[in-house]
Amino acid sequence: MSENRSVVWVTGASQGIGLAIARAFAQGGYPVVLSSRRADVCEKLAAELSQTYKVDAMGVGLDVTDAARIDQTVDRVKEKMGRIDVLVNNAGIARDNLLIRMSDEEWAAVIDANLTSVFRMTRSVLRPMLRQKYGRIINISSVIGLMGNAGQANYAAAKAGIIGFSKTVAREYAGKGIRCNVIAPGFVQTDMIGSLPDEQVNHIMNQLPIKRLGKPEEIANLCLFFASELADYITGQVLAVDGGMTI
Numbered sequence: 093m094s095e096n097r098s099v100v101w102v103t104g105a106s107q108g109i110g111l112a113i114a115r116a117f118a119q120g121g122y123p124v125v126l127s128s129r130r131a132d133v134c135e136k137l138a139a140e141l142s143q144t145y146k147v148d149a150m151g152v153g154l155d156v157t158d159a160a161r162i163d164q165t166v167d168r169v170k171e172k173m174g175r176i177d178v179l180v181n182n183a184g185i186a187r188d189n190l191l192i193r194m195s196d197e198e199w200a201a202v203i204d205a206n207l208t209s210v211f212r213m214t215r216s217v218l219r220p221m222l223r224q225k226y227g228r229i230i231n232i233s234s235v236i237g238l239m240g241n242a243g244q245a246n247y248a249a250a251k252a253g254i255i256g257f258s259k260t261v262a263r264e265y266a267g268k269g270i271r272c273n274v275i276a277p278g279f280v281q282t283d284m285i286g287s288l289p290d291e292q293v294n295h296i297m298n299q300l301p302i303k304r305l306g307k308p309e310e311i312a313n314l315c316l317f318f319a320s321e322l323a324d325y326i327t328g329q330v331l332a333v334d335g336g337m338t339i
Contacts, residue, residue, distance in 0.1 A: 099173045100319065101125040103156055103213065104183030106133040108282040109232065112308030113180055113315050115141060120316060123148040125169050125176075128183065129155050148173065156183045156209035166216045178228040178319045179217045181210045184250070191245045199246045206250035207257070214261060218270070227270040228319045231258045232311070235278045235334045251276075255330055262328030271327040273318045278334025280306040301336030 100117045104110040105126035114126045118141040126134040126141075131153025138151035150172055154165045169176060184206040187198040210231055221227030236244055237251025254274060261272040279285060279296050285305060297303050311333055317323055332338045 097123065098177040098319070099123045099125065099169075099175050100178040100180065101127065101169060101176055101217070102180040102182055103127050103154070103209075106130050106137065109277065109280060109308045109311050110180075110182040111137065113182060113312040116309065116312035116316055117178075117319070118142075118145040118147050118149060121145070121147060122178075122319075123150075123173055125150045125152065125173060127152045127154040127156075127165065129153060156213060157204045159212055162209075162212050162216050166220070170220055175224060176217050176220050177224075177226060178230065179213060180230045180232065180315055181213055181254075182232045183209060184232070186244070186247050188243045188247070190243055194245060202246035203250050203253075206247065207253045210254055210257060214257075214272075218265070221270055222265070222268055225269040227265075228323075229258070229261060229270065229272040230315050230318050231272070231274045233258075233274050233276045233330065235276050235332055235338050238276055238330075238332065238338055258330075259328045266327050271318070271323065273323070273326060273328070274330040275311060275314050275318075276330055276332040276334065276338075277311050278306055278332065278337040280308055280311060282308065299337070300334075301339060304335065306333060306335060 100122045102110050102114045105114045106128035114124050118124050126138050128134055134151030138149035142149040152165055154161060185202060187202050189198055214229055231254050233254045234251040236248045237255055240248045258272050258274045314333055
């Protein structure tokens with residue numbers, strides 16, 4: 093059914109950037125797996141992508157903080173889709189607070205959902221990738237992991253941790269046909285940004301050399317590149333898609 097047989101799994105795919113990434117791969121002919129905590133939404137979206145783009149698509153419910161469920165879900169995906177070639181670790185949360193007011197729970201929840209989940213997902217899919225001697229791991233970090241941001245010590249630490257983790261994965265498995273790269277989005281037009289007051293959004297845009305917010309599709313386009321043969325000689329790299337924010 094699918095033209096491109098490399099199977100792509102996107103976590104946090106029920107909305108926003110994750111959904112845009114899954115849609116871009118489906119449009120490109122890739123079989124796709126969409127996962128998030130909302131199984132019903134992912135199943136519905138998978139059916140829509142399959143019908144629209146004539147690709148194999150699977151929607152699964154997965155809480156990426158549930159270590160046991162990750163391994164079970166990897167086995168389930170392998171059984172249905174046959175293989176896992178590309179993993180896009182996109183799932184994450186925010187629990188913002190000034191550091192002096194930040195609770196242990198706010199710290200731990202963000203580290204677990206945004207960083208530890210990437211470790212667990214990557215560890216689990218590495219096994220089939222090593223057996224097939226091929227894999228592409230694309231981790232979604234943030235410019236906050238490069239710059240820091242007031243009120244986001246937990247988020248910044250997690251997103252910076254993703255970068256160090258990814259570079260290590262890239263070094264360990266480059267000789268096994270596996271590439272691992274990082275995308276660091278800036279301010280992207282999503283529901284979260286859409287909920288901000290217009291004045292705040294305008295202030296954000298005025299700080300950017302490119303005077304607009306990013307589009308989810310612009311993150312998705314880079315995922316397509318990193319997953320393709322065009323990026324076969326690229327690993328362990330971090331590319332900010334941020335309108336010039338980190339210049």
